Amino acid sequence: MVGNVCEKCGLPKELCVCEVVERETQKIKAYVTMRKFRKPVTIVEGVNKDSAKTVVKELKRKLACGGSYKEGNIELQGNHLRNIKGLLVKLGFDEEQIEVE
Numbered sequence: 001m002v003g004n005v006c007e008k009c010g011l012p013k014e015l016c017v018c019e020v021v022e023r024e025t026q027k028i029k030a031y032v033t034m035r036k037f038r039k040p041v042t043i044v045e046g047v048n049k050d051s052a053k054t055v056v057k058e059l060k061r062k063l064a065c066g067g068s069y070k071e072g073n074i075e076l077q078g079n080h081l082r083n084i085k086g087l088l089v090k091l092g093f094d095e096e097q098i099e100v101e
C-alpha cells in the first residue's frame with residue numbers, strides 16, 4: 001500500500017485533495033535570515049515547486065542578486081524585504097497571500 005496513499009491525509013492518492021487545498025491556501029512568507037559571515041539572505045517560503053524556477057529567475061533579474069531554490073524555499077542574497085512584495089505581486093501572486101516579516 002505504501003506509495004498509493006497520501007502521506008499527509010492517508011487517503012488513496014486518487015481521492016486525496018491535499019495538493020488542491022494547498023494551492024488554494026498557499027501562503028507566501030518572506031523574511032531575512034543571517035548566513036555565515038553575517039551575510040543576510042532573503043527567504044521566500046511557500047512558492048509552489050512548479051513556478052519556483054520562473055520566480056527565482058525573475059527575482060534575481062529584478063533585484064540583480066544571486067539566488068536559488070532549495071528545499072522548497074527561494075533564497076536570495078541580500079535583504080530585499082522592501083521590494084519583495086511588490087515584485088511577487090507583479091509576478092502574479094495575490095497581495096493577500098504574501099506575508100513579509
Ligand SMILES: [Zn+2]
Binds near residue numbers: 009016017018019
Ligand atoms: Zn492527501
